[in-house]
Amino acid sequence: MTGDRAKLVEEAQRTGTLAGLPCGHFIGGRFVASMSGQEMESFDPGRGVAFARVAAGAAGDVEAAVAAARAALSGPWSRMKPAARGEILMRASHLLRERAARFAVVETLDSGKLLAESEGDVGGVVRAFAYYAGAADKLHGDSVPLGPDYVGVTIEEPVGVVAQIVPWNYPLSTAARGIAPALAAGCTLVVKPAEQTPFTTLMLAELLHEAGLPDGVLNVVVGTGAEAGAALVSHPGIDHITFTGSVLTGQRVMRAAAEHVTRLQLELGGKSPIALLADCEIEPAVEGVIGAIYENAGQICSAGSRLILEQSIAAKVLDRLVARVGAMQLGHGLSDAAIGPINSPQQLERIEAHVERARAAGNRILFGGGIVPAEQSGGGWFYRPTIILARDPDDPLVQEEIFGPVLTVQIVADLEEAIAAANATPYALVAGIYTRDHAKAWRFARAVDAGQVYINEFFAGGIAMPFGGNRKSGFGRAKGMAGLRSYCKLKSVVARL
Incomplete structure (x- = not known):
């Protein structure tokens, strides 16, 4: 320092x-x-x-x-x-x-x-x-x-x-x-x-x-x-x-x-997909997912808020994700925490309403969910990092932007289903894919409607790469x-x- x-x-x-x-x-x-x-x-x-x-x-x-x-x-x-x-x-x-x-x-x-x-x-x-x-x-x-x-x-x-x-x-x-x-x-x-x-x-x-x-x-x-x-x-x-x-x-x-x-x-807004195919390197992919959704406590319009998993690696990836997210500490931005607060009490309430509606609709909470009580947070506005397995692609959990540390998970059979799932919301801001097969990666990049597509790294490119969305993403x-x-x-x- x-x-x-x-x-x-x-x-x-x-x-x-x-x-x-x-x-x-x-x-x-x-x-x-x-x-x-x-x-x-x-x-x-x-x-x-x-x-x-x-x-x-x-x-x-x-x-x-x-x-x-x-x-x-x-x-x-x-x-x-x-x-x-x-x-x-x-x-x-x-x-x-x-x-x-x-x-x-x-x-x-x-x-x-x-x-x-x-x-x-x-x-x-x-x-x-x-x-x-x-x-x-x-x-x-x-x-x-x-x-x-x-x-x-x-x-x-x-x-x-x-x-x-x-x-x-x-x-x-x-x-x-x-x-x-x-x-x-x-x-x-x-x-x-x-x-x-x-x-x-x-x-x-x-x-x-x-x-x-x-x-x-x-x-x-x-x-x-x-x-x-x-x-x-x-x-x-x-x-x-x-x-x-x-x-x-x-x-x-x-x-x-x-x-x-x-x-x-x-x-x-965005409801950006991040697809993990069966041949991806799982450890870097999991780290990429964590950064894509939990940076800035998920308050990013281009956050990778929808994880699309190929069936054969779903259990392994979710086990590792839950373990990693479970070890992340919340705290003030000036502390050594891994996740900071939500910007306002109004946004905190919006996130909670989204998650509770998803819970009531039968979506499976794999980890987290819930506002951190003020007596535990030092008065700050914190939401626990959350992972939810979606029951239906038409559920608001999948379709609507939550703008918080909430990761929606969808499981698919193959690349074609991953592309279909990626395109199945009104947003088209960002998309990401992790795979060793560059032919599949470029097929995904071409087929998915998004202003920018990231391959094997999320939030890549910096100031030199144009940024913006299509459809309801602007x-x-x-x-x-x-x-x-x-x-x-x-x-x-x-x-x-």
Whole structure:
């Protein structure tokens, strides 16, 4: 443990918070209070108590942020060379690396996730800013052959003012994967982090300003979805919306975007399958399954929440899974636990309702189930890691996203049944397969409807690989060069010679 990290962890454990956290919106290059003067509490999920207060914004604050972003869009930022934008992003990457420990501890206090997971997230964001720093001056159009009397070219232009709605499960990572490419493309932004997890997004905005971002290019408004989020996505001054969240809220965002014909990118839910075929290496596969569902206590839209097992290895795999999960300790994100808390009491209740409904419907609980009582959890919001054998492919246990540490198990006869099971939900975000047979792996990858498929490792690829879903998992792509082009509008220019 580095000295900075150790000091920050000690301070957080001793005081329950960290000194110097931002408390206002970031608008026009500075922190400001809400116009109403309202504030709200932010809770540490590992203890179930508030650890800080932050501004609670509404329509007036959104109006100010959009005005700042629109003014910045036509200011010096619009005349800055792409390479200069890239230099700002690279400085931000270096600054974040220097302050990684503070960002990680704050992320853990705010979201509840394990410190090691937060550190991984911060490292990924450092890489994301470096990636898009290098891409900023490599975004170009094409020359189109129209014959000897014409010159035809296409130009990638910034789409304009971007609204980004950030979820509570990966606050820093999700904010960065939208902010970095949008800035590289030359856009300006208004970002609304989830009201449960605002701090690292605010800290990132301040860091980017320190790295050289002009006033108003990046603005952050904190508030609830009803007060701030709805005002932002329905604002006529927004040119593009990036939303990450639930299907139901995504549908509301689509309706709001339709009013002004605003461009839209949605990353919604998932019920992602992870198939283990009979010829797989069982030990690495079991570890992969555990990471796919129990990282961040299962609060991941791309979690491998459905385990599809070939019949001949089902008993062996389930025995090993139950043994491994039974040894995992729950605890505060700053402890040495293997699984952290659930982000909010509301989400904890939703998980419990899903599991109890599955139990009542006759699904077999192989392990776990149940909320950890407050007297055993230190007041935090914890759900026991759970494994459930599904009785029916149409059961809500199989069809609906639970968003918690609950693994649904389905048993199939062969690869063809595994493919059919993988495709048998309304979601199409991620899929994974473990097998030694690469022909089978590629048949699975081709046949399964998903935005990304992982072979013999889950959550692989990093910032360079495009990410997004199909069907009820949304549309559009983040990350990679596809993510950069999401923030561009294509213009064709033809000249007669």
